[in-house]
Amino acid sequence: MGIDKKKVLPVVVDELRLLAEEQLAERTSSVEFPLGEDEARRLVHELEVTQVELEMQNDELRHAQVELERSRDKYLELYDFAPIGYFTFDERGLIREVNLAGSHLLGIERGPLARAPMSRFIVDAEGRTVFSRHLKNVLQKEGMQECEVKLTRSNGSVIHTRIQSIAVASGENRNREILSSILDVSVAKQLELANREAREFAENIVETLREPLVVLEAGLKILTANHCFYEMFQVTPEETVGKFIYDLGNRQWDNPRLRVLFEEILPRHTVINDYEVEHDFPHIGHRIFLLNARQIFRGDIGSDVILLAMEDITERRQLGNDLQKAHKELESVVLERTAELTRANKQLTEEIADRKKAEMSLQEAYGEIKLLKDRLQEENIYLRQEVDKKYNFGEIIGQSQALSIIFSQVQQVAPMNATVLLLGETGTGKGVVARAIHRSSTRKDRSLITVNCTTLPATLVESELFGREKGAFTGSDARQIGRFELANGGTIFLDEIGEMPLELQSKLLRVIQDGEFERLGSPRTIKTDVRIIAATNRNLKEEIRNGKFREDLYYRLNVFPITLPPLRQRKEDIPLLVDHFVTKFNAKIGKKIETVSSNTLTLLQKYHWPGNVRELESVIERAVITSQGNSLQVLDRFEVFPVAGEQTDRTEEGGLEGRRSGQDVKGLVEVERDHIVRVLQKTGWRIEGKNGAALILGLNASTLRARMRKFGIVRK
Numbered sequence: 001m002g003i004d005k006k007k008v009l010p011v012v013v014d015e016l017r018l019l020a021e022e023q024l025a026e027r028t029s030s031v032e033f034p035l036g037e038d039e040a041r042r043l044v045h046e047l048e049v050t051q052v053e054l055e056m057q058n059d060e061l062r063h064a065q066v067e068l069e070r071s072r073d074k075y076l077e078l079y080d081f082a083p084i085g086y087f088t089f090d091e092r093g094l095i096r097e098v099n100l101a102g103s104h105l106l107g108i109e110r111g112p113l114a115r116a117p118m119s120r121f122i123v124d125a126e127g128r129t130v131f132s133r134h135l136k137n138v139l140q141k142e143g144m145q146e147c148e149v150k151l152t153r154s155n156g157s158v159i160h161t162r163i164q165s166i167a168v169a170s171g172e173n174r175n176r177e178i179l180s181s182i183l184d185v186s187v188a189k190q191l192e193l194a195n196r197e198a199r200e201f202a203e204n205i206v207e208t209l210r211e212p213l214v215v216l217e218a219g220l221k222i223l224t225a226n227h228c229f230y231e232m233f234q235v236t237p238e239e240t241v242g243k244f245i246y247d248l249g250n251r252q253w254d255n256p257r258l259r260v261l262f263e264e265i266l267p268r269h270t271v272i273n274d275y276e277v278e279h280d281f282p283h284i285g286h287r288i289f290l291l292n293a294r295q296i297f298r299g300d301i302g303s304d305v306i307l308l309a310m311e312d313i314t315e316r317r318q319l320g321n322d323l324q325k326a327h328k329e330l331e332s333v334v335l336e337r338t339a340e341l342t343r344a345n346k347q348l349t350e351e352i353a354d355r356k357k358a359e360m361s362l363q364e365a366y367g368e369i370k371l372l373k374d375r376l377q378e379e380n381i382y383l384r385q386e387v388d389k390k391y392n393f394g395e396i397i398g399q400s401q402a403l404s405i406i407f408s409q410v411q412q413v414a415p416m417n418a419t420v421l422l423l424g425e426t427g428t429g430k431g432v433v434a435r436a437i438h439r440s441s442t443r444k445d446r447s448l449i450t451v452n453c454t455t456l457p458a459t460l461v462e463s464e465l466f467g468r469e470k471g472a473f474t475g476s477d478a479r480q481i482g483r484f485e486l487a488n489g490g491t492i493f494l495d496e497i498g499e500m501p502l503e504l505q506s507k508l509l510r511v512i513q514d515g516e517f518e519r520l521g522s523p524r525t526i527k528t529d530v531r532i533i534a535a536t537n538r539n540l541k542e543e544i545r546n547g548k549f550r551e552d553l554y555y556r557l558n559v560f561p562i563t564l565p566p567l568r569q570r571k572e573d574i575p576l577l578v579d580h581f582v583t584k585f586n587a588k589i590g591k592k593i594e595t596v597s598s599n600t601l602t603l604l605q606k607y608h609w610p611g612n613v614r615e616l617e618s619v620i621e622r623a624v625i626t627s628q629g630n631s632l633q634v635l636d637r638f639e640v641f642p643v644a645g646e647q648t649d650r651t652e653e654g655g656l657e658g659r660r661s662g663q664d665v666k667g668l669v670e671v672e673r674d675h676i677v678r679v680l681q682k683t684g685w686r687i688e689g690k691n692g693a694a695l696i697l698g699l700n701a702s703t704l705r706a707r708m709r710k711f712g713i714v715r716k
């Protein structure tokens with residue numbers, strides 16, 4: 001059911017013929033008969049020309065007709081194959097003509113569509129009403145009219161169409177008919193729907209956001225905002241949308257930081273994160289915001305828009321600051337508490353240690369008490385003495401039988417006020433015993449004053465012992481308290497008493513007898529309560545015989561004599577003493593000697609120790625200094641002398657191994673003298689100093705000089 005082309009062309013040809021016949025009739029009507037031959041010829045000629053003209057016109061017409069038909073065909077092709085459905089309706093809406101696209105639109109061949117009412121294809125009653133109103137409008141109003149209806153296709157699917165119609169008069173009767181284009185806009189409608197949904201979705205998201213959000217166009221006018229934004233800045237949508245951002249609510253957005261963001265940063269960056277703005281906003285007060293901005297191209301308005309979301313971190317920042325402050329305070333409290341706890345802990349540890357110590361000493365004391373109790377029960381004094389011997393007496397180290405006798409004597413005499421005379425070779429420990437007696441006596445809390453009679457110049461001994469008044473002798477420009485006065489209530493230890501000048505011995509006798517003396521240069525008698533301990537390595541009886549020592553003084557001093565055994569007579573004490581001195585010098589020198597080989601001990605025990613414990617002490621000090629590692633190495637080479645009752649091995653170098661000698665047995669004094677001479681020869685007669693004989697012999701230089709005087713040793 002397309003357009004009929006025959007309907008148009010014959011009309012044109014007939015009209016042309018009629019026109020030609022009319023023109024011919026006009027011409028022939030003016031011609032008069034009979035005509036002359038010339039006239040006739042002229043007429044024939046004219047006729048022939050007219051005929052030729054007519055034939056030419058005929059050709060042109062045919063040509064035009066062909067052209068017309070061609071364009072008609074083209075038009076029909078275009079009409080049929082146009083992508084838009086074209087329909088022609090009569091005034092009641094019956095289909096008169098439809099092109100191929102129109103039949104495809106409905107999915108029905110063109111034949112069955114002829115004279116079909118369009119309303120049959122409209123989906124619902126509402127659509128049908130819309131279409132009939134549309135037809136009425138088209139017929140009544142000028143120009144193109146438009147409506148949208150949904151149509152059902154032959155396969156049952158529904159399409160959304162837009163109909164545009166215009167009324168035209170056609171045919172010989174000039175009947176009105178309606179030309180319509182019907183376009184399937186389903187896809188566009190779907191898109192529009194999807195767009196609307198997407199927009200609504202986006203709007204919902206924006207509205208759901210708890211953060212204020214504002215959308216600006218590129219010129220910084222506000223396109224939209226969410227309700228959080230309105231609430232936060234206390235503005236209404238009407239006051240906001242379309243407003244220039246700086247003009248918003250009291251110009252609260254017109255601040256330097258925001259201007260920097262909008263005018264300097266955003267033109268150069270598409271995305272800005274966490275841009276901090278701290279500002280006193282006129283309506284809402286002091287706030288800190290983190291701004292996140294994003295520029296997005298919006299197709300619908302053809303330009304960029306700026307999405308600006310704000311995070312109000314005022315409280316969080318405040319909270320953070322408070323938290324940091326609280327944290328710092330807490331930290332300092334923790335530090336203080338930790339320090340307190342550490343202190344308390346230390347104190348506790350100390351207390352525990354003290355308690356443990358106390359507990360241990362309590363246990364020890366308990367043990368001792370138990371021991372003493374047992375002893376008491378046995379009432380055996382001898383046993384008690386034995387037990388005490390096991391303990392070293394003050395500084396006195398040793399366990400030998402010889403020493404245990406000394407311990408008993410010290411124990412017996414210490415509590416009494418009796419004068420004690422200590423006898424024995426040099427270095428045997430007379431000073432040590434004197435201190436032990438004092439410490440065990442009732443005078444232990446008062447002073448022990450020591451006077452070495454050898455070291456004091458003879459001229460000063462008297463004033464040293466008894467004191468002097470100012471001007472007592474030339475050069476004495478101050479008063480001096482004597483040692484006897486100083487020792488009042490305590491003990492005086494007169495070392496090397498054998499060296500005391502004879503004239504002083506009588507004064508000393510008086511002090512011992514009456515407890516009285518006078519200061520030099522003073523007639524006033526001074527009373528003193530002093531316990532006297534005297535010591536000597538000389539044979540006092542011999543000194544008396546030689547007239548060098550007062551006999552009466554001797555007897556006064558010899559109330560309780562204690563003779564200290566030489567070290568060679570108690571060699572079993574050597575390991576203990578070595579151990580004691582190694583510990584002492586380790587601590588003093590900062591060494592860590594832990595072992596002493598049995599060879600070394602044997603070597604030390606074989607030597608006869610003329611300088612006794614003092615000499616041993618010096619040897620060990622030297623050995624501790626020179627030893628490498630943790631084992632004691634003694635480098636000294638000992639001179640060995642045969643001693644009464646002993647046979648000693650000796651090497652060429654003076655070591656302890658070597659050939660046995662059965663030489664003459666010498667007295668102790670002689671041995672001592674010889675030894676001093678040998679040592680002096682070895683040191684080139686140097687007495688004092690590092691390489692002096694006194695150090696090797698373990699004697700004070702003054703003691704050595706006294707010995708030399710005593711033995712009459714002089715450099716040859």
Ligand SMILES: Nc1ncnc2c1ncn2[C@@H]1O[C@H](COP(=O)(O)OP(=O)(O)OP(=O)(O)O)[C@@H](O)[C@H]1O
Nearest residue numbers: 395396397425426427428429430431432537613614
């Ligand atoms: N039994 C001992 N236990 C520990 N050390 C001792 C012992 N005997 C002596 N000593 C030490 O030996 C050194 C000499 O001792 P002290 O001065 O008492 O001897 P001394 O007999 O008085 O000598 P001197 O007659 O030359 O004055 C001191 O350093 C002393 O500590």
